Amino acid sequence: MxxxxxxxxxxxxxxxxxxxxxxxxxxxxxxxxxxxxxxxxxxxxxxxxxxxxxxxxxxxxxxxxxxxxxxxxxxxxxxxxxxxxxxxxxxxxxxxxxxxxxxxxxxxxxxxxxxxxxxxxxxxxxxxxxxxxxxxxxxxxxxxxxxxxxxxxxxxxxxxxxxxxxxxxxxxxxLDDADAVRRLMTEAVRGGHCEPAAVVRELSTARLLSRPHVVDAVDSLLAEGRAIAEERLYELVRTQGLPDPLWDVDLRLPGGPYLGGVDAYWPDQAVAIELDTRAPRQGERQEEDALWTEYARKREHLERLGITVVHITPRKLRDSLEQQAAVVRTALLAAADREPAAYVVLLPR
Structure with a gap:
């Protein structure tokens, strides 16, 4: 040239x-x-x-x-x-x-x-x-x-x-390094980049949940995500002017069957909060559907007893705290217009 x-x-x-x-x-x-x-x-x-x-x-x-x-x-x-x-x-x-x-x-x-x-x-x-x-x-x-x-x-x-x-x-x-996998997953959740369910869903789609070091990291991830969601729920009550509930209780009919556990419960208003931290574990849609069916069955049973169940996901707590507080506040205020709920026994979880 x-x-x-x-x-x-x-x-x-x-x-x-x-x-x-x-x-x-x-x-x-x-x-x-x-x-x-x-x-x-x-x-x-x-x-x-x-x-x-x-x-x-x-x-x-x-x-x-x-x-x-x-x-x-x-x-x-x-x-x-x-x-x-x-x-x-x-x-x-x-x-x-x-x-x-x-x-x-x-x-x-x-x-x-x-x-x-x-x-x-x-x-x-x-x-x-x-x-x-x-x-x-x-x-x-x-x-x-x-x-x-x-x-x-x-x-x-x-x-x-x-x-x-x-x-x-x-x-x-x-990656084959279990520590590296765990650090990345933990940062994804702690850093607020995404929810555990989204991570597990992608891992499941990629067929990575059969790898032992990935399964161990997922267990830690879900525990981490659950702890963060609970802390956000405490923040919702603390910062949004809601009355203090009873935290983490099991519900049971007197002398009767176990009704299930809830994350927060206001006994005077018969209002409960349940965190939805579901995540597919083995890439099977049927397993996720079965878990959702169990959630729905428990909710329907409690509501037949007059207990209002507010269903909240970790993502909603992260992205719309004030909106979720308004939902809970509305449920508490509406209690005065409802028929009294059935008497239930409360036990710490």
Whole structure:
């Protein structure tokens, strides 16, 4: 190549900064760079380097985190060579288009801000979700995970990223370290990224619940999630001006059968709260349905006795505390207009 000849006969002004540093072979051709010129630039000691098949980094040094992510998405997504990038995208307000692919696994968790995830530069393989019909193979730093349908991506630092629960399942699939799995799961719940049920559902779908170290981590996860939900329930009563209930009691008819346990109970108003912390454990829909049937049966039995049961999920406690308090307050106030409930015996759980 003549050194007086510009590498890019066509301007790159419409591209974002990282898009100017990492381009696909198709994009290079669209900007007037022939395959021969690209090959010449990527020779050992040259100014460019090939990151992945058909993906070129336009400088000789090690690629940055951002460049690796962009390169993997370009490789997997194969977006059109010419993309009109809007002004807000160049300002960083929107993500450049990569087609229907997204980062998942440990790299996604790092982008979500997980302290238990390794730094991006230390992650050898960047996992990326791609449609099952995509005819590509994993290579270099790009590890492709084929799926029938991709979840709705979240945009983080201009990169499409899988939701935490899905990214966590994809990360766990590659990990044999029980401590690492437990740390990631615990942070997902403690950090408020997602609820335990969502994590277990993704693990079940990925058929990971047969692995002993994953099962142990799930047990810890569910216990952690239950404790957090109970603390939020205490907060609801404490901060929303509700009267103090009896906490964690079992209900029984005098001399009769056991009716079940509830998380909070106001005996004067015959109002109970039950936390729904269900999560499928073996990937069987029937098991989840059976557990829900048991919840519903207990609720119907208590309500036939005149006891109002307020059913609350951990997610509702997290996302709409005031709204849940209003539901409980309404149930307490409505007690005066109801027939007196049956007398029940209360026992500590």
């Amino acid at each position: 003549n050194h007086d000849t510009p590498v890019f006969p066509r301007p790159l002004s419409h591209l974002t900064d990282v898009q100017r540093r990492v381009l696909s072979a198709a994009q290079l051709r669209a900007h007037g760079v022939s395959p021969a010129d690209t090959a010449a630039q990527c020779r050992p000691g040259g100014p460019w380097q090939q990151l992945l098949p058909g993906i070129v980094v336009l400088h000789p040094g090690p690629p940055t985190d951002e460049e690796r992510l962009h390169g993997v998405l370009l490789y997997a997504g194969r977006p059109p060579a010419r993309v009109a990038v809007p002004a807000q995208c160049r300002a960083g307000a929107d993500a450049p288009p990569y087609g229907d692919v997204m980062i998942t696994g440990l790299a996604a968790l790092a982008l979500h801000g997980f302290s238990a995830a390794p730094p991006l530069l230390s992650i050898d393989h960047i996992d990326v979700l791609v449609p099952r019909t995509r005819r590509l193979r994993s290579t270099g730093c790009a590890r492709l995970i084929r799926v029938h349908s991709t979840p709705a991506a979240q945009q983080l630092t201009g990169v499409p990223v899988a939701p935490v629960a899905r990214a966590l399942a994809d990360a766990v699939a590659q």
